Amino acid sequence: MIRKFSNWWxxxxxxxxxxxxxxxxxGIILSLTGTTEIRKLDYTFFIRRQxxxxxxxxxxxxxxxxxxxxxxRRISALGLIASLLLMCLIFILGYEINGSKRWLPIYGFSIxxxxxxxxxxVVISAWFLTKKLEGxxxxxxxxxxxxxxxxxxxxxxxDFGMTMLFMAVFFAQLFIAGLSMMLxxxxxxxxxxxxxxxxxxxxxxxxxxxxxxxxxxxDTYQIDQSIKAFKSGGIFGKGLGQGTLKEYxxxxxxxxxxxxxxxxxxYIFCSLIIIIFLLIxxxxxxxxxxxxxxxxxIVVVGLLSIFGLQAFINIASSIGASPTKGMTLPLISYGGxxxxxxxxxxxxxxxxxxxxxxxxxxxxxxx
Amino acid sequence: xxxxxxxIFRLFDNESLNQVxxxxxxxxxIFIIIYIFILFKLTDVMIISNTENIASVAIKEKVLIxxxxxxxxxxxRNGVLLAASVRSYxxxxxxxxxxxxxxxxxxxxxxxxxxxxxxxxxxxQNKKFFWIKRDISPIEHIKINNIGEIGLQxxxxxxxxxxxxxxxxxxxxYTDIDEDGLAGIEKGLxxxxxxxxxxxxxxxxxxxxxxxxxxxxxxDKFDALGGVGIILDINNGQIxxxxxxxxxxxxxxxxxxxENRFNSATQGVFEMGSTFKPITMAIGYDSDTINDKSLFQxxxxxxxxxxxxxxHRPMKGPFNIREIIVNSSNIGTAQVAKKIGKxxxxxxxxEFGLLNRYSLEIPEIGTPIVPNPWLPINTMTIGYGYGLxxxxxxxxxxxxxxxxxxxxxxxxxxxxxxxxxxxxxxxNETSAKIRQLLRAVILETEWTGPRAKVIGYEVGGKxxxxxxxxxxxxxxxANLSSFIGVFPMSKPEYAILIMIKNPKGxxxxxxxxxxxxxxxxxxxxxxxxxxxxxxxxxxxxEEFYEAQAKLKxxxxxxxxxx
Numbered sequence: 001m002i003r004k005f006s007n008w009w010x011x012x013x014x015x016x017x018x019x020x021x022x023x024x025x026x027g028i029i030l031s032l033t034g035t036t037e038i039r040k041l042d043y044t045f046f047i048r049r050q051x052x053x054x055x056x057x058x059x060x061x062x063x064x065x066x067x068x069x070x071x072x073r074r075i076s077a078l079g080l081i082a083s084l085l086l087m088c089l090i091f092i093l094g095y096e097i098n099g100s101k102r103w104l105p106i107y108g109f110s111i112x113x114x115x116x117x118x119x120x121x122v123v124i125s126a127w128f129l130t131k132k133l134e135g136x137x138x139x140x141x142x143x144x145x146x147x148x149x150x151x152x153x154x155x156x157x158x159d160f161g162m163t164m165l166f167m168a169v170f171f172a173q174l175f176i177a178g179l180s181m182m183l184x185x186x187x188x189x190x191x192x193x194x195x196x197x198x199x200x201x202x203x204x205x206x207x208x209x210x211x212x213x214x215x216x217x218x219d220t221y222q223i224d225q226s227i228k229a230f231k232s233g234g235i236f237g238k239g240l241g242q243g244t245l246k247e248y249x250x251x252x253x254x255x256x257x258x259x260x261x262x263x264x265x266x267y268i269f270c271s272l273i274i275i276i277f278l279l280i281x282x283x284x285x286x287x288x289x290x291x292x293x294x295x296x297x298i299v300v301v302g303l304l305s306i307f308g309l310q311a312f313i314n315i316a317s318s319i320g321a322s323p324t325k326g327m328t329l330p331l332i333s334y335g336g337x338x339x340x341x342x343x344x345x346x347x348x349x350x351x352x353x354x355x356x357x358x359x360x361x362x363x364x365x366x367x
Numbered sequence: 368x369x370x371x372x373x374x375i376f377r378l379f380d381n382e383s384l385n386q387v388x389x390x391x392x393x394x395x396x397i398f399i400i401i402y403i404f405i406l407f408k409l410t411d412v413m414i415i416s417n418t419e420n421i422a423s424v425a426i427k428e429k430v431l432i433x434x435x436x437x438x439x440x441x442x443x444r445n446g447v448l449l450a451a452s453v454r455s456y457x458x459x460x461x462x463x464x465x466x467x468x469x470x471x472x473x474x475x476x477x478x479x480x481x482x483x484x485x486x487x488x489x490x491x492q493n494k495k496f497f498w499i500k501r502d503i504s505p506i507e508h509i510k511i512n513n514i515g516e517i518g519l520q521x522x523x524x525x526x527x528x529x530x531x532x533x534x535x536x537x538x539x540x541y542t543d544i545d546e547d548g549l550a551g552i553e554k555g556l557x558x559x560x561x562x563x564x565x566x567x568x569x570x571x572x573x574x575x576x577x578x579x580x581x582x583x584x585x586x587d588k589f590d591a592l593g594g595v596g597i598i599l600d601i602n603n604g605q606i607x608x609x610x611x612x613x614x615x616x617x618x619x620x621x622x623x624x625x626e627n628r629f630n631s632a633t634q635g636v637f638e639m640g641s642t643f644k645p646i647t648m649a650i651g652y653d654s655d656t657i658n659d660k661s662l663f664q665x666x667x668x669x670x671x672x673x674x675x676x677x678x679h680r681p682m683k684g685p686f687n688i689r690e691i692i693v694n695s696s697n698i699g700t701a702q703v704a705k706k707i708g709k710x711x712x713x714x715x716x717x718e719f720g721l722l723n724r725y726s727l728e729i730p731e732i733g734t735p736i737v738p739n740p741w742l743p744i745n746t747m748t749i750g751y752g753y754g755l756x757x758x759x760x761x762x763x764x765x766x767x768x769x770x771x772x773x774x775x776x777x778x779x780x781x782x783x784x785x786x787x788x789x790x791x792x793x794x795n796e797t798s799a800k801i802r803q804l805l806r807a808v809i810l811e812t813e814w815t816g817p818r819a820k821v822i823g824y825e826v827g828g829k830x831x832x833x834x835x836x837x838x839x840x841x842x843x844x845a846n847l848s849s850f851i852g853v854f855p856m857s858k859p860e861y862a863i864l865i866m867i868k869n870p871k872g873x874x875x876x877x878x879x880x881x882x883x884x885x886x887x888x889x890x891x892x893x894x895x896x897x898x899x900x901x902x903x904x905x906x907x908x909e910e911f912y913e914a915q916a917k918l919k920x921x922x923x924x925x926x927x928x929x
Contacts (some may be wrong), residue, residue: 176390221724221734230409231417267413271406278402285395289388297387301394308398312405321408 027332057343064347076123086113115341122302130295172305229263237266253334281308439560443572457501465518529617537630541617555729569605578608589870601767603786604776634731636756640833643752650715653797697751704750733758770859819887823905828852830882845869850886865889
């Protein structure tokens with residue numbers, strides 16, 4: 001057993017593994033302070049839940065990073081089917097928060113199936129794309145049908161941000177799979193077109209975008225408060241638990257957790273968080289290049305696009321650099337669905353990058 | 368087959384597979400660029416455009432040490448002290464460096480009037496820091512200094528005190544141990560107070576006391592969950608009294624549970640129920656959708672899709688606008704709202720300021736909960752006060768505007784020489800109509816009128832009884848009972864709102880917990896007491912009865928025509 005672990009430790013990408021755990025720990029610390037206002041109900045409710053989910057996440061990351069690609073594919077296929085079914089079920093059983101139906105009540109928990117869709121879909125689409133490149137055309141049809149079906153479910157919720165993210169990620173995978181430049185431009189055009197259409201046809205989206213370009217046109221309360229929080233934080237922050245943002249924004253511990261970090265822990269700490277995210281992305285992309293295996297490459301690019309774009313959108317919207325989007329900060333934001341989903345993502349990533357170092361060592365020895 | 372292969376060839380550029388490295392590097396650089404962009408933006412927000420704040424953080428630490436910098440005081444509109452900082456001295460010791468403990472304990476015992484034994488046992492603790500006595504007098508301070516013992520230390524401490532305790536708790540707020548405001552005016556005007564500026568509030572402590580007392584009596588009588596009481600000066604938007612129950616003692620925050628610190632008057636958002644009906648009528652009159660001759664059938668419940676609009680008791684129509692308001696008919700009001708239509712309705716509500724937050728000097732401000740999406744049925748239910756949640760301050764402000772020729776005045780907690788009008792939202796004629804409607808409620812209703820009226824003061828108003836919401840569903844048995852009164856109706860000066868959360872039925876009211884039974888008498892009592900305090904003379908009684916008789920005649924006349 002111990003040997004198994006020590007082998008695993010040698011093979012696993014330690015930088016990504018440790019960085020992820022650091023992010024999870026930051027999440028615990030921030031949820032400890034960020035939820036004080038809601039915590040009134042029960043003093044330790046949120047922190048207890050966050051710790052339970054953190055332990056579960058670390059376990060999931062470790063467990064998945066042990067697995068081989070075949071196992072990951074099987075799990076993903078099951079997971080993809082399950083999340084699609086649950087997303088259909090939402091339209092019958094789900095309930096509305098802020099004008100969108102995204103949540104499904106199960107045994108007192110609310111889960112957000114669309115969170116789980118992302119990592120599973122990326123694995124399956126990579127598999128079918130590789131099959132396609134190996135000459136089996138059927139793969140392409142299946143994956144396009146799956147893609148369109150999932151996008152429709154997302155847009156019907158309606159979850160505009162998630163749909164755009166989902167499309168962008170699939171696009172990135174196609175791009176890596178060697179989409180011809182001509183089609184790259186066509187797809188980019190389509191993405192822009194979808195964006196414009198939803199601007200004109202989805203009220204919620206239009207409002208948020210209008211507010212971004214013309215703050216006077218609506219209620220920019222959350223962003224104003226968030227920026228005020230960043231400003232009051234300064235270089236070193238006010239100190240843990242000293243922030244006041246959470247008293248003004250009810251869901252500060254999910255969408256605006258980065259602002260809490262800014263207010264209480266300051267500029268240096270925030271820059272560190274951004275650098276850790278960038279580190280995971282660059283490290284993942286560069287190390288997978290060494291593997292010279294197209295399937296892994298497409299999977300990893302998909303996973304890191306989800307991870308990187310989601311973190312980027314969350315941070316950018318909390319500092320007022322993009323319209324507000326209900327998107328969580330991977331591994332850090334409070335919330336079971338989001339945490340489990342991002343740890344599945346990291347786990348799968350680690351399983352695909354595992355052993356790269358070793359292989360190089362072996363090769364060196366052979367030489 | 369050939370055709371298919373062609374497509375594939377176009378879809379994926381096989382050549383480019385060899386360039387996969389380039390594409391991955393391209394993806395890498397995109398990520399690096401966007402992350403550097405947010406890093407730059409973060410630096411901009413937190414450092415570059417924030418130099419002032421960063422500098423002030425450094426200064427703040429200095430300020431904390433410099434206790435001579437005294438925080439400003441807060442007064443009510445008549446100069447009564449509501450919050451002040453006092454200085455005190457405390458004595459501590461470090462027994463590790465005190466040599467002659469017995470001698471010192473003797474000296475201290477003389478100065479501080481504490482038993483020598485007690486002092487000696489304290490000094491023998493062998494600790495680096497412990498308090499000997501908190502809050503010592505200046506004379507004791509000088510005497511202790513004269514002992515010249517380096518093991519003793521006198522600490523200057525500053526404390527915030529609130530002489531009025533619970534009475535002004537939510538408005539004045541409280542500070543932390545470093546005298547940084549944490550709630551209420553203390554927080555909202557923290558910067559100004561820190562610069563040693565005194566602040567005079569619009570509150571009148573006498574009226575605040577009246578409102579709180581009447582609120583408390585009502586809460587106890589009906590065993591209610593909580594309540595809100597507000598007096599607003601309609602002509603300048605100044606809030607003369609605002610009480611939210613339960614409250615807390617800012618001098619000792621731990622005495623009451625955390626929930627008590629919630630300011631329902633400004634931060635709580637509620638579906639107001641029938642008090643919304645006059646607002647709907649104002650929109651109707653002002654947009655020429657209805658007039659005095661409009662009639663609406665109220666005999667049958669109104670069915671819209673799956674939803675049924677009902678009245679609290681069956682009524683026999685058709686009703687004109689005055690009868691709808693006087694009988695508080697949901698069916699009638701829903702039809703008026705429907706006739707107004709979503710677009711105009713929403714436009715007016717926005718102009719009235721009911722869809723946005725108000726700016727107030729305290730940070731505890733509630734944001735209205737606006738239906739999203741706004742369906743035609745929402746327009747109808749909002750017509751009689753369901754589906755749009757607003758704060759009690761919103762309600763008082765809009766009532767003030769409706770009776771005051773449509774002039775919206777931003778409410779304020781600060782005593783100012785002049786009011787800031789923002790806009791005029793309805794015509795003088797509409798405003799006159801609303802005044803008549805509100806007066807008619809008092810003169811013509813069977814239950815509300817007699818309970819709310821104060822002879823000689825021309826009170827007008829409207830009751831509201833809404834089902835309370837919890838966990839997204841209406842509690843059938845828990846009411847939010849309210850009454851908003853305005854007086855004197857011929858030239859409105861004050862708006863008074865009393866709102867009671869979840870009153871329980873009692874024998875005296877035949878188990879009724881509606882606004883008329885619960886809140887209207889409280890408003891009436893508040894008015895009776897405040898006219899004495901403010902010295903407002905009554906109108907000529909004879910004139911009053913004459914006017915009443917005239918109105919009665921009008922009523923007979925109007926019911927005869929229909």
